[in-house]
Amino acid sequence: MFFYHVLFPLAISKGFVYHSERELDLGTRVLVDFKGVERVGVVWSLADSVDYETKPILEVFDNRPILDQEFLESLKFFSFYYMTHEGLFLKSALPKKVFEIKETIDFSPLKPHFVLSQEHAFDLTDEQERAIKSIKLDEFKVHLLFGVTGSGKTEVYLRIIEELLKLGKKSVVLVPEIALTPQYIKVFSDRFSKEAISIIHSRLTKKEKYENWLKFIRGETSILIGTRSAIFVSFENVGLVVVDEENDESYKQDNQPLYNAKDIAIYRAKKKEIPVILSSATPSLESLHKAVTGKFNLIRLTKRVGSVELPEIRFVKLEEGKFLSNETVYAINQTLDRHETVAVLINRRGYARYLVCEKCGYVFRCPNCSVSLVYHKESASLKCHWCDSVFDIPKTCPRCGSFDLADRGVGSQKIEEELKKIFPNAKIQRFDRDVTSKKGEFERIINDLHNGKIDILVGTQMLSKGHDVSKIGLVVITDFESLFSIPDFRAFEKGVSLIIQTAGRSGRKTRGSVIIQTLTPSTHLSEFIKNHDYYGFFDEEIKTREMFNYPPFCRLIRVVSSSVKAEKSLKLIEDVYRVVKDRFTVVGPSRCPVFKIRNKFRHHLIIKTNAVLKAIDFLNREIGRRDGIYFDVDPISFF
Numbered sequence: 246m247f248f249y250h251v252l253f254p255l256a257i258s259k260g261f262v263y264h265s266e267r268e269l270d271l272g273t274r275v276l277v278d279f280k281g282v283e284r285v286g287v288v289w290s291l292a293d294s295v296d297y298e299t300k301p302i303l304e305v306f307d308n309r310p311i312l313d314q315e316f317l318e319s320l321k322f323f324s325f326y327y328m329t330h331e332g333l334f335l336k337s338a339l340p341k342k343v344f345e346i347k348e349t350i351d352f353s354p355l356k357p358h359f360v361l362s363q364e365h366a367f368d369l370t371d372e373q374e375r376a377i378k379s380i381k382l383d384e385f386k387v388h389l390l391f392g393v394t395g396s397g398k399t400e401v402y403l404r405i406i407e408e409l410l411k412l413g414k415k416s417v418v419l420v421p422e423i424a425l426t427p428q429y430i431k432v433f434s435d436r437f438s439k440e441a442i443s444i445i446h447s448r449l450t451k452k453e454k455y456e457n458w459l460k461f462i463r464g465e466t467s468i469l470i471g472t473r474s475a476i477f478v479s480f481e482n483v484g485l486v487v488v489d490e491e492n493d494e495s496y497k498q499d500n501q502p503l504y505n506a507k508d509i510a511i512y513r514a515k516k517k518e519i520p521v522i523l524s525s526a527t528p529s530l531e532s533l534h535k536a537v538t539g540k541f542n543l544i545r546l547t548k549r550v551g552s553v554e555l556p557e558i559r560f561v562k563l564e565e566g567k568f569l570s571n572e573t574v575y576a577i578n579q580t581l582d583r584h585e586t587v588a589v590l591i592n593r594r595g596y597a598r599y600l601v602c603e604k605c606g607y608v609f610r611c612p613n614c615s616v617s618l619v620y621h622k623e624s625a626s627l628k629c630h631w632c633d634s635v636f637d638i639p640k641t642c643p644r645c646g647s648f649d650l651a652d653r654g655v656g657s658q659k660i661e662e663e664l665k666k667i668f669p670n671a672k673i674q675r676f677d678r679d680v681t682s683k684k685g686e687f688e689r690i691i692n693d694l695h696n697g698k699i700d701i702l703v704g705t706q707m708l709s710k711g712h713d714v715s716k717i718g719l720v721v722i723t724d725f726e727s728l729f730s731i732p733d734f735r736a737f738e739k740g741v742s743l744i745i746q747t748a749g750r751s752g753r754k755t756r757g758s759v760i761i762q763t764l765t766p767s768t769h770l771s772e773f774i775k776n777h778d779y780y781g782f783f784d785e786e787i788k789t790r791e792m793f794n795y796p797p798f799c800r801l802i803r804v805v806s807s808s809v810k811a812e813k814s815l816k817l818i819e820d821v822y823r824v825v826k827d828r829f830t831v832v833g834p835s836r837c838p839v840f841k842i843r844n845k846f847r848h849h850l851i852i853k854t855n856a857v858l859k860a861i862d863f864l865n866r867e868i869g870r871r872d873g874i875y876f877d878v879d880p881i882s883f884f
């Protein structure tokens with residue numbers, strides 16, 4: 246008799262013990278009775294014989310384990326590293342349908358699907374050629390492809406993928422959610438044919454996800470293009486992982502398990518001894534520091550392909566209380582006269598529109614969260630962007646009864662409204678999460694943009710991502726200061742990166758320009774930005790990080806407590822503090838910047854360490870999984 250822990254895709258660790266007459270491979274899909282219901286689970290590990298009566302494994306599916314050894318061991322490591330339940334990683338790792346199909350799935354790999362590529366329509370630049378030569382196909386190495394926007398980074402990894410295809414090897418390409426557009430996929434399908442590609446992202450149905458996943462596993466397709474969760478795929482026969490726009494925050498999942506797909510890519514590639522390409526015009530300071538100090542291979546592309554110069558960037562003083570300066574309006578007019586598109590970036594992370602009582606100053610706040618409600622004029626409602634609650638707009642102030650309610654702050658709807666007044670004949674399109682949440686709208690807007698159907702595009706951070714549109718002649722950044730007003734040691738990095746990325750959207754065919762509206766035109770950042778000098782910015786910023794001992798000079802583990810009672814939350818975090826205070830450098834404990842979310846009060850503390858694995862081991866042992874406490878290893882947000 247053999248005993249095994251069988252794991253389900255739930256918030257549980259290790260799984261439950263079952264027995265089998267025959268020996269099974271770990272990672273195999275099986276059917277068991279779980280609390281009277283037949284469930285599909287995965288044989289997770291060997292169990293010692295137990296002194297209670299165990300149930301039998303009812304059925305063993307498939308002709309081979311669904312998780313091979315590398316994959317299974319990696320998942321176990323990730324649950325240790327991110328300090329969360331193994332079942333949650335199992336859930337992330339496999340399509341939902343895999344746990345619903347109660348029969349054998351045939352995923353034996355087919356012979357590699359050979360796809361002949363097209364003739365190359367253009368020659369590589371010297372820089373591209375050198376880049377390709379420096380990437381060895383048969384060894385683990387992280388290559389940081391750091392190239393200005395328009396320098397042909399994609400072409401570099403397309404050629405590597407092509408080499409691998411000839412060797413019968415597959416490739417995985419990770420892309421931020423909002424950069425995964427039909428235009429992006431077309432670059433691949435033009436080169437390799439549609440049949441060679443599987444696509445996985447969150448807007449697919451359960452069935453589509455499963456089918457695309459299966460095709461890649463079986464080797465019917467050779468290239469997987471996907472968002473964050475696509476990193477959880479069998480690496481059998483995979484020869485390369487690309488993480489495009491590697492600095493993008495969407496690689497970090499913001500609910501449990503709080504993993505970062507970029508780090509997972511590197512970890513798995515190392516085990517499989519294959520190369521990883523991290524690509525960006527504005528790499529994260531951590532990656533760039535590793536490249537500069539020799540841990541990663543630094544590949545720089547400093548020139549744009551073709552003769553188009555990088556856009557001219559100007560800072561323009563914005564008078565207080567205004568949305569657009571006269572200079573900005575003049576430049577927009579000129580751009581429209583040239584029949585080019587204007588992109589207007591408004592940062593909603595900094596602040597948004599809110600409703601205030603003019604008489605007593607009362608600000609309408611979410612009753613569940615400690616944030617102001619955002620005023621949405623279109624739907625005549627107040628919305629909470631943290632808990633998604635929606636409220637009708639009240640007639641009077643609940644505090645003083647005044648009818649005198651006014652909206653303040655700048656949001657994309659307000660800017661859109663202002664632009665319509667100033668440019669009544671222009672076709673203006675808003676591009677933010679509210680608009681694109683409607684099915685098909687995202688694709689429609691991107692297509693309209695490509696077809697020149699939009700004069701002015703008003704959007705949030707979504708504008709900055711990889712939409713290579715030659716028709717954008719001018720980019721306006723409406724409020725420089727708001728980009729830096731977040732409680733985060735990475736605020737400058739995120740702000741500068743956003744500006745340089747957004748600026749890179751302009752002038753792909755003829756030289757474009759960028760206007761940055763600001764209250765204080767000369768800051769220490771303006772020279773770096775004007776010169777598109779991200780490396781210079783890095784050089785300066787890294788000194789501050791070192792001085793204050795922040796990543797990459799240490800690693801961070803954030804511990805967050807939460808409870809419906811504020812005192813309980815405080816007590817939870819103080820208990821953790823007592824355990825960690827003598828062992829680590831600790832910032833806090835304190836209230837989280839957003840103290841209340843969904844009716845739960847929150848406190849946090851941040852551990853700084855230079856031995857992160859030891860620290861995690863300690864925390865796993867001494868604190869472990871506690872109700873009301875969660876860990877965020879290598880956090881990227883501190884709200």
Ligand SMILES: [Zn+2]
Nearest residue numbers: 602605642645
């Ligand atoms: Zn009032």
Ligand SMILES: [Zn+2]
Nearest residue numbers: 611614629632
């Ligand atoms: Zn709320």
